[in-house]
Amino acid sequence: xxxxxxxxxxxxxxxxxxxxxxxxYTNYSPAYLQWYRQDPGRGPVFLLLIRExxxxxxxxxxxxxxxxxxxQSLFHITASQPADSATYLCALVSGGYNKLIFxxxxxxxxxx
Amino acid sequence: xxxxxxSPRHEVTEMGQEVTLRCKPISGxxxxxxxxxxxxxxxxxxxxxxxxxxxxxxxxxxxRFSAKMPNASFSTLKxxxxxxxxxxxxxxxxxxxxxxxxxxxxxxxxxxxxT
Numbered sequence: 001x002x003x004x005x006x007x008x009x010x011x012x013x014x015x016x017x018x019x020x021x022x023x024x025y026t027n028y029s030p031a032y033l034q035w036y037r038q039d040p041g042r043g044p045v046f047l048l049l050i051r052e053x054x055x056x057x058x059x060x061x062x063x064x065x066x067x068x069x070x071x072q073s074l075f076h077i078t079a080s081q082p083a084d085s086a087t088y089l090c091a092l093v094s095g096g097y098n099k100l101i102f103x104x105x106x107x108x109x110x111x112x
Numbered sequence: 113x114x115x116x117x118x119s120p121r122h123e124v125t126e127m128g129q130e131v132t133l134r135c136k137p138i139s140g141x142x143x144x145x146x147x148x149x150x151x152x153x154x155x156x157x158x159x160x161x162x163x164x165x166x167x168x169x170x171x172x173x174x175x176r177f178s179a180k181m182p183n184a185s186f187s188t189l190k191x192x193x194x195x196x197x198x199x200x201x202x203x204x205x206x207x208x209x210x211x212x213x214x215x216x217x218x219x220x221x222x223x224x225x226x227t
Contacts, residue, residue: 034215043116043203043218044155089155098143098207098214099168102155 002027004103006090012109013080021075021106023090030092033066033073038087038105047088048075080110116219118204124225130192133222135204136185145205145216146179146189155203161187194226 005024013019023033032051036044050057050066050073057064063076077084087107091100117136125131137144145160159169164181172179176195181187191198201223205216 032214043205043221044216046215046217049215093214098162098209099157099160100145100216101157104154 002094002101004028004090004092004101006088006103007106008104010107010109012111015081015110015112017080019077019080019084019108019110021088021090021108023073023075023103025071025092028071028092028094029068030094032093033064034091034093034100035062035064035073035075036089036091036102038089044089044102077108080108082110082112084108085110116204116206116217118202118219118222120222121220122223122225124227125194126227127195128193129226130190131194131198131224131226133189133202133204133224135187135189135219137187137204137206138217139185140210141206141208141217142184143207143209143216144181144187145207146187147203147205147218148200149203149221150200158189191224194224196226199224199226 003026034049035047037047038044048057048059048064050064052068061078065074087105089105090103094101119134142163146158147155149155158171159179160167161181179189201221203218203221205218207216
């Protein structure tokens with residue numbers, strides 16, 4: 001069956017360091033992958049989309065990689081700040097270009 | 113734009129009662145999604161619509177759940193009768209594929225508690 005795995009444990013890092021979050025998937029061949037941020041009590045907010053033919057995508061301090069051979073995406077936040085503390089969700093398209101399956105999310109805590 | 117609007121933001125009801133959740137998508141978006149989020153199961157897609165037509169309802173847990181989209185600016189998710197295990201946060205999201213964009217815009221959610 002299709003499965004998406006994100007680090008279930010919270011990631012604690014110090015301000016200024018680079019945070020790296022992992023998303024692994026099995027039994028998928030997604031045309032694209034998305035990353036969302038979710039703050040407590042709020043809905044997810046879209047951050048980045050990367051397509052299967054793209055190896056890397058950047059947006060300001062964010063960088064996403066997509067390795068279809070390893071079936072893995074890495075999400076990096078450089079020069080992290082306490083305001084980056086949130087839960088980050090990866091989502092894969094499944095069965096069409098608009099149906100997303102979400103991972104359980106990884107909680108990131110950036111400490112001053 | 114005001115973004116995706118959901119109401120009510122909180123709903124507390126007793127088991128067996130009917131619950132109706134409402135959503136107004138972003139104007140111009142042609143896709144609408146209903147999700148449910150719990151600690152145990154994460155964010156699950158329940159159903160989605162394209163141009164007001166239901167496309168995939170395979171995530172709807174059972175016949176107690178139903179969703180409608182009578183027009184491009186309004187959708188409802190109804191649970192009848194409600195059960196304690198339906199307690200969760202329900203999100204509505206909308207998107208458009210215009211310009212090859214696939215990101216979804218989520219509303220603030222409705223926190224449902226069934227006692």
